[in-house]
Amino acid sequence: MNFDYTEEQNMLKDSVARFVQDQYDFEARCKVAALEEGYSADNWKTFAELGWLSIPFAEEHGGFGGNVVDTMLLMEELGKGLVLEPFLATVVLFGGLLSRGAADQQQYIGSVIEGSLQGAFAYAERQSRFNLNDVATQAIANGDGYRLNGEKIVVLNGAVADKLIVSARTSGSQLDSAGISLFLVDANAKGVARQGYRMMDGQKVANILLQDVEVTSADLVGELDQGLALMQSVISEATVAVGAEAVGIMDKLQATTVEYTKTREQFGVAIGSFQALQHRMVEMFMACEQTRSLLYRAACSQSADQAQADRDVLALKVMVGRAGKLVGDEAFQLHGGIGMTDELDVGHYVKRLMMINTLFGDADFSQQRFAELAG
Amino acid sequence: MDTTFSAEDLAFRDEVRAFLTEAYDDDLKARLADKATYKEAQIEWQRRVNAKGWAAPGWPAEYGGCSWSATQSFIYENERSAAGAPDMLPFGLKMVAPVIYTFGNDEQKQRFLPRILNSDDWWCQGYSEPGAGSDLASLKTRAEVDGDDYIVNGAKIWTSYAQYADWIFCLVRTDSSGKKQDGISFLLIDMKTPGIKVNPIIGIDNRHTLNEVEFNNVRVPKANLIGEQDKGWTYAKALLAHERTAIAGVAASKKELAEIREIAGRELSGGIALSSDPLFQKNLTDIEIELMALEYTELRVLAKAASGAHPGPESSLLKIKGTEIQQALQKLRLDVAGHYAGIQTEEAVGNEYADKARVDYMYGRAATVYGGSNEVQKNIIAKFVLGLK
Numbered sequence: 001m002n003f004d005y006t007e008e009q010n011m012l013k014d015s016v017a018r019f020v021q022d023q024y025d026f027e028a029r030c031k032v033a034a035l036e037e038g039y040s041a042d043n044w045k046t047f048a049e050l051g052w053l054s055i056p057f058a059e060e061h062g063g064f065g066g067n068v069v070d071t072m073l074l075m076e077e078l079g080k081g082l083v084l085e086p087f088l089a090t091v092v093l094f095g096g097l098l099s100r101g102a103a104d105q106q107q108y109i110g111s112v113i114e115g116s117l118q119g120a121f122a123y124a125e126r127q128s129r130f131n132l133n134d135v136a137t138q139a140i141a142n143g144d145g146y147r148l149n150g151e152k153i154v155v156l157n158g159a160v161a162d163k164l165i166v167s168a169r170t171s172g173s174q175l176d177s178a179g180i181s182l183f184l185v186d187a188n189a190k191g192v193a194r195q196g197y198r199m200m201d202g203q204k205v206a207n208i209l210l211q212d213v214e215v216t217s218a219d220l221v222g223e224l225d226q227g228l229a230l231m232q233s234v235i236s237e238a239t240v241a242v243g244a245e246a247v248g249i250m251d252k253l254q255a256t257t258v259e260y261t262k263t264r265e266q267f268g269v270a271i272g273s274f275q276a277l278q279h280r281m282v283e284m285f286m287a288c289e290q291t292r293s294l295l296y297r298a299a300c301s302q303s304a305d306q307a308q309a310d311r312d313v314l315a316l317k318v319m320v321g322r323a324g325k326l327v328g329d330e331a332f333q334l335h336g337g338i339g340m341t342d343e344l345d346v347g348h349y350v351k352r353l354m355m356i357n358t359l360f361g362d363a364d365f366s367q368q369r370f371a372e373l374a375g
Numbered sequence: 376m377d378t379t380f381s382a383e384d385l386a387f388r389d390e391v392r393a394f395l396t397e398a399y400d401d402d403l404k405a406r407l408a409d410k411a412t413y414k415e416a417q418i419e420w421q422r423r424v425n426a427k428g429w430a431a432p433g434w435p436a437e438y439g440g441c442s443w444s445a446t447q448s449f450i451y452e453n454e455r456s457a458a459g460a461p462d463m464l465p466f467g468l469k470m471v472a473p474v475i476y477t478f479g480n481d482e483q484k485q486r487f488l489p490r491i492l493n494s495d496d497w498w499c500q501g502y503s504e505p506g507a508g509s510d511l512a513s514l515k516t517r518a519e520v521d522g523d524d525y526i527v528n529g530a531k532i533w534t535s536y537a538q539y540a541d542w543i544f545c546l547v548r549t550d551s552s553g554k555k556q557d558g559i560s561f562l563l564i565d566m567k568t569p570g571i572k573v574n575p576i577i578g579i580d581n582r583h584t585l586n587e588v589e590f591n592n593v594r595v596p597k598a599n600l601i602g603e604q605d606k607g608w609t610y611a612k613a614l615l616a617h618e619r620t621a622i623a624g625v626a627a628s629k630k631e632l633a634e635i636r637e638i639a640g641r642e643l644s645g646g647i648a649l650s651s652d653p654l655f656q657k658n659l660t661d662i663e664i665e666l667m668a669l670e671y672t673e674l675r676v677l678a679k680a681a682s683g684a685h686p687g688p689e690s691s692l693l694k695i696k697g698t699e700i701q702q703a704l705q706k707l708r709l710d711v712a713g714h715y716a717g718i719q720t721e722e723a724v725g726n727e728y729a730d731k732a733r734v735d736y737m738y739g740r741a742a743t744v745y746g747g748s749n750e751v752q753k754n755i756i757a758k759f760v761l762g763l764k
Contacts, residue, residue, distance in 0.1 A: 001378050001446040003678050069376050258761050273764055278757035285756060286692055293671035294664070300378040315664045370664070371656040374636070 003296060005073065013073045015050060020081030026345045032084050037160045038204025039085040048115030053091055056237075057099060061109040068237065068302045072244040072295065079248025082345075082352055084202055086118065089157030092241050094119025096234040097165045097182065101221040105184055108163065120161035120187075122152035122208050123231060130361035132167075132231050133177045137210065139168035145216040146170070148183065148191075151209050158206030159196025161187050166210065171225055180228045182221040189213055201352040236313050239360050240302070243295050243313075246320045246356050249349050250291060253331040254284045256346065261334055277334060284330045287323035294319045307373060314370040321363025324353040378674065384446050391454040398423040399460040407461060414497070414539050421463050421494035430492050431468050438476050438484065439492050445677035456626035464536070467491040467498035470614060471544040474561065478602040478610045487563070501531040501545035501564070501588060502611070509751050511546070512555045512608060516590060518547040518562060525549075525562065525600070527570075527593040533745070537573045537586035540566050550605050561607035563599040570594070580737035581719060615747060619690040622746045623697030625673050628666055631704045635659065638728055639711050649711060658710075662703045669696050688759040691752035698742040698749060705736040 005013065023043070024032075032040045047053050055070050057063020064070070071092065078087065095112050098105050098119075111117035128134035137150025148168050158164070164185045172179030185192065191213035196206045222230045258281055261272030271277055294316040301312040328350035332339045339346050357363060380388070399420070406416035424430045432448060434440030443451070455462070463469075472491050475483055490496045507514040516529025527547055537543065543564050550558030564571070570593040576585040602610055636659060639650035649655050676689055708731070709716050715729035743749045757763045 001444070001449070001674065001678055003376050003675055005376065258763065262763070270764075275754070275757075278761070278763050279750070279753045281761055281763070282753040282756045285761060286696060289672060289689075289692060290665065290668040290696065293668045293675060296376065296675070297378075297667060297671045300376060304379075312667070315667050318660075318664050319668060367657065367660055367664070368653075371660045374656075374660070374663075 005069070009070060009073055012055075012070060013077060016052070016074050016077035017080070019046070019050070020077060020083065024081040024083060026082075026348075029082055029084065029348075033202035038157075038198070038202070039160075043085050044115050047085060047087070048113065052087070053115055054113040056091060057095065057109055057113060061099065061106055062113055063109065068240055068299050071237075071241050072299050075241045075244035076248035079245035079352075080252045082202075082249070082348055086157040086160075086203075088238060088241060088245075089121070089161070090117075090119045092238045093121040093156070093234060094161070094163070094165060096237055097121060097221055097230065098184075100230055100234070101184070102218075104218055105221060117163065118157060118161045119163050119165070120155050120157045120206075121165050121234070122155040122158060123167045124153050124155070125151060126153055130365045131175075132235065133180065133228055134175055135167050135169045135180050136174050137166065137168040139170045139181060139183065139215075141170075142214065145214055145219070146183065148185070148210045148213040148215060151207065153207045154199075155206050155208055156203065158208055159194055159204050163187055164192075164208065165221055166208075167227055167231060168210075177228050179225050180231070181224050182227040182230060183215045184219045184221055185210075185213060185215060189215075199355055201348070201355040203355070235360050236310065237302075239313050239317050240295070240298050242356050242359055243291075243298065243316045243320050246324055246353060247288070247292050247295050249353055249356075250284075250288045250324060250327045253327050253346065253349050253353075254281070254288050256349075257281060257284065257331045257334050264336075271334075280330050280334065284327050287326045291316075291319045291323045311370060311373050314366045314373070317361060317366040318363045318370060320353075321357040321366070324357060325363075328353050378446075380446065380450075384450060387447055388450050388454060391451055392458075394427055394429075395454060395458040395460055398427070399458055404459075417461065417464065418494045418497070420461065424463065425493050430463060430494075431472065433469070434472065435476060438472075438488050445674065445681040448677060449674060452626040453629070456630040459630065462627070464494075464497075466500050466536070466540075466544075467494070467496065470500055471498055471563070474544070474601055474610050474614050477613065478561075482598070483563075483601065496541040497536070497539050499534050499537045499540035499543045499566075499588075501534060501543045503531065503533045505530060505532050505587075509748050511611075511747075512559065514546055514548060514559065516545065516547045518549050518560060518595070520549075520597075521594075523597050525595045525597065527562070527564065527590045527595055529590050531588045531590075532586075533576075534573075534586045534588050535584050537566075537588050538575060538583065542566060543588065546607055546611055556608045558605050559607040559611070560604050561601040561610045562595055563601065564590075564593065564595050565599075568593050568595065578738060579740070580734045582734065582738070584738065619694040619746055619752070622742070623669065623673060623693035624701060625666065625670050625697060628697070628700050628704055629670070631701075631708070632659070632663055632666060634728075635704065635708050635711060638708075642711055642713070655711075658707055662700055662707065665696065665703075666700050669693070669700060672696070688755055691747075691755045694746055695749045695752050701742050702739055705732070705739040708732040709736045 051064060052074060054064040055066040055074060059065040090112060098109050108117060125136055139146040139148050164187050166183050166185050167180055168183060169179055170181040191211045193209040194206045196204055199205055261277060262270050264271050298312040298316040301309045331346050331350060335346055338344055403416055403420060406412040421430055429441060431439055432441040432443050436442045468491060472488060475487055502511060504514050504516060518525040518527045543566055545562045545564055546559050547562050548558055549560040570591040572589040574587040575583050576587060577583055578585055636650060639655060640648050642649040644652060673693055676693060712729035712732045715726040717733060718724060718729050719733060
């Protein structure tokens with residue numbers, strides 16, 4: 001048993017940390033957030049050149065052949081810089097589904113790795129909340145292919161993606177687990193209408209209307225009617241990835257807050273000398289460490305049996321939601337008035353944590369599923 | 376990063392299971408549960424474990440430790456707890472022994488360590504005093520030099536199991552001229568020495584675990600001083616981190632959580648198993664998720680310790696979270712007991728798990744106080760981890 005990183009992993013971690021330190025300070029990040037696309041094409045090119053976009057892909061697809069720990073390291077460091085570039089949407093979600101697709105679809109992995117293709121995974125619907133099985137979008141057989149009709153909401157990177165993977169119902173009723181299929185859809189195909197907008201953490205998302213969009217059976221990702229398992233599997237990986245991002249953010253908030261209380265003086269002394277505040281910061285510290293422990297647990301159990309791995313990922317998601325809220329609230333409280341300002345980075349970190357909570361199922365939803373799996 | 380068990384680890388797990396099946400038998404279980412036979416049974420249990428060579432896995436190998444990897448320690452603790460077998464009492468093995476083998480002289484090591492391993496001596500801890508709790512260094516029990524002896528006067532309090540003890544390790548004041556942390560010495564005292572009086576304290580659990588120990592002109596040979604006179608605080612501090620790590624009780628809490636879940640599956644509320652009640656599930660999984668995290672926090676600390684580092688301020692985190700989880704579990708067991716929550720009788724009245732609910736809950740209030748209160752632990756983290764002055 002060990003919790004050490006390999007030499008290669010340490011190099012990766014250092015490389016991402018250096019990028020964040022040198023090229024992604026808060027000012028630079030604000031400039032990126034102001035761009036129409038919601039990310040910087042130059043930075044994306046840098047990611048490609050540094051090989052980061054290849055990390056989770058298998059060597060046979062031209063990837064680095066990395067594992068869950070490699071992605072975890074990268075995401076944690078990106079979290080510390082609140083990096084907006086759509087690694088999660090394009091590489092982890094879209095790329096993760098491509099990897100599970102047919103050879104024809106896997107050929108796009110090369111373009112993802114070289115940074116020339118942006119992707120998005122469109123699964124959430126207005127009525128679905130966090131239930132992946134709740135799919136009202138219809139895919140009706142039409143000759144050799146299918147015709148898609150429906151609406152997807154809050155699609156990460158959906159406004160700028162070149163290609164989408166869309167969940168749609170090919171059989172059964174709206175809430176059935178079986179009968180969901182995934183389709184690779186060109187974002188500019190006839191009948192695709194996108195409404196791009198911002199979330200409070202700066203990321204660019206879209207609602208996507210599908211009206212008589214025609215796809216062929218070659219665009220089917222995975223088996224017909226068996227899409228749910230694929231979605232669950234890739235979202236499980238993505239949950240560990242955002243868990244790592246959250247841990248990076250929480251550590252950053254904790255460290256920033258402790259530093260602030262060492263310099264901020266009231267009543268003639270640094271406010272960090274007050275025991276009432278010290279104990280609150282210890283609670284922040286413990287919340288960070290406990291969340292990191294569940295991150296390691298989830299990362300380590302990805303190779304263990306499925307039921308255990310699912311519970312570990314859900315436990316992580318619950319903790320990210322609850323401990324993340326504690327750390328965010330305390331960061332605000334201990335910063336006092338200045339914490340309320342947009343010009344300080346604290347609020348931006350907290351808003352990203354809040355968005356991570358609702359991503360893929362919030363703490364309450366995840367805890368309910370966790371309890372159900374306990375039997 | 377890897378926590379999978381190797382083939383050797385799995386073989387070790389099988390060996391532990393086989394040992395527990397044989398050594399922790401029904402007869403011993405019954406005798407441990409009976410107040411009248413508890414002391415002898417606890418001693419016998421430790422002797423069985425010691426015969427296997429596993430009484431003190433954490434000690435250096437030259438004194439009888441096992442040189443287990445972090446994984447092996449983890450496996451042993453989990454298997455032992457899952458089997459319901461009690462832990463060794465910590466006072467000798469985990470508290471005084473590390474001080475003796477780290478700071479004691481050769482004669483003391485030879486004299487005390489083998490007897491601690493085999494539970495030939497029952498030890499208790501003489502730290503807290505009526506006027507010195509969280510502010511332990513303000514202790515006043517005096518030891519004055521008289522020829523080759525010290526003469527000890529004063530009182531210790533909250534001393535668990537002093538009524539059974541053969542020996543007590545004490546912090547005593549040998550100099551009061553300087554800083555309160557200076558001038559404290561670490562003494563080993565034979566409980567049979569004239570002038571020692573043990574006064575029982577009945578706890579809120581209605582049991583006799585705690586005591587006050589009085590010292591009236593108790594003569595202690597200088598040979599029983601550990602290390603140098605006036606340097607005892609340094610030795611005690613080194614020991615406290617071991618104590619805190621031991622208090623976390625992760626494996627025991629896992630066992631308790633599984634038991635509560637099982638009981639809630641049998642308890643009916645409105646004709647439906649309590650375990651399917653959403654509020655119960657929320658309460659249980661709140662604790663379970665914190666516990667799953669703490670298990671890995673402990674593994675991270677163990678893995679660090681296995682690479683040679685001493686338990687540091689992070690052991691305070693284990694103590695705080697571990698005791699919070701224990702108390703939350705005690706509350707949950709009490710809630711599950713319903714009408715039976717307060718039963719205080721050894722007669723069969725229709726519920727076999729609720730007496731434990733009351734006893735554990737009431738005695739369990741001490742967990743956030745002993746071993747350095749959780750607030751003191753937070754002070755330690757604030758100062759030594761976060762660097763707050």
